[in-house]
Amino acid sequence: MKIGFIGAGNMGRAIANGLVAKGVCQANALLCISASGKGSAIMAEQTGASIASSKLELIEQSDIVVLAFKPQHLETISEEEATAASGKLVVSVLAGRSLASMKDVFPDAANLVRVMPNTPSQIGKGVSTFCFEKVPSDEQKETVEELLASLGTAYEVVEEQLHVATVINGCGPAFYFRIAQLISEAADKRGLDKDLALRLAAETGIGSLELLLASKRDPKDLIDEVVSPNGVTHALLTSLDRQGLPAIIEQSTEDAANRSIELSQNKK
Template identity: 55%
Template sequence: MSIGFIGAGNLARAIVLGILKKGVFSSQEVSCISGSGKTARALSLEAGIRLSSSRLELLNQSNTVILAFKPQHLDTITEEEGNAAKGSLLISVLAGRNLPSLRSAFPLARNVVRVMPNTPSRIGKGVSAYCFENPPTNDDREIVESMLGALGASYEVNEPQMHIVTAVSGCGPAVFFQFIDFVAQAAETHGLERSLATQLAIETGIGSLELMKQSGQLPSELVDEVVSPNGVTHALLESLKSADWSETIHKGIYKAVNRSEELSRPAG
């Protein structure tokens, strides 16, 4: 069994460290290559994995291939490189590159898998969605689910659902980060140190999300538990309601889905 990473940036690093930590693969079974070679050398030294001399060498030596480079670089895959993936399982984390475009670049791969992870994967708290081009063998499903399990939770979806998945879980971390920063900014204007306000907001978020996960209650039910009529929380939520933040979220998701669909269309 061997797995090769074309691309060695932050996401590839998260996957490599995750699968090694969980024992999904041994370091001797993992290799990498990157465009400049700099990130691949760094990852090879950090994780003790093999450094390939070229994409072609990696493709020829790997049973499973992970595409983890910039999406536009898929177009630089040569015919020889594409054919070298004959019989391999191809797993892509390239945003906006759909299954047909991946199959076109690697026509002889035994199956193609598209994955949408998110940045918390680097601490094992990510969530990934994935879809197979063709019904997988039990072995191929185990490879994919074991790899993604090393990063956090994972869910199988249909490819058309990837656009909304991108908006919800792919973009989602940035929405939470931005929300925490806005709360900290507002608290600072009322005399609370920015660092303390940020920490309070972070811990509140972690606790609230864990409560929601463990309780099994609907988010709306948990909201009701916090709100007292004409109380402080009621005043805050009424202000947000008057600003139509529900519609703001709907519009944001709509724009994100549209952009994801645009990116998936062939250039021309």
């Protein structure tokens, strides 16, 4: 089964690298193309993928077409290219581009899949959310799940849920990176070496969240295990709440989900 990537930047390469690293496909099953040839050259070097001479050639030779260019380039697909995708599976990672807008461009694809991946996919620890345009055949479902498993874990959602899911798993890495950055800066100001503080913050984050998943317990119970009355954690959480952390998370989730809706309506 040949997989062709239109766009070979960070996300396209993360998927292609994952596919090869996890042995889902051999290098000779991968094809790619990019705008300037820069991304495709890197993908070819990293994975052994072949570089197609045109998008048309890539689509004709692929069983699965992965769209991994910028969202605004969806409409650069020509009618001839779209026709070449007839009967094929088209997988898009384009943020904010709805299944309906994909259907406008690829009316005769066998099925369309909209995926929201995230950047930890680069190390096989990604989380993706996805939805199909049509109820998938068993084979299509298996193929997509195998493709996304090469990035980490993947969860099917209905398209309307993808806006909120995008905030959690698509934007989520930036949220955690920002928290780690702020913690390390606050620690640095108080005399703890910044690199050590960043490591402490990151490892504590990983350990805590792994405990949350492994224990299957409610976060509130796990918080109770850390807090003692009038202790340090109590001071930290009380200060966070007093300064409005719950309202900040609530409003920022709303703002980001609304932005995802706007983008899917083609608002700049």
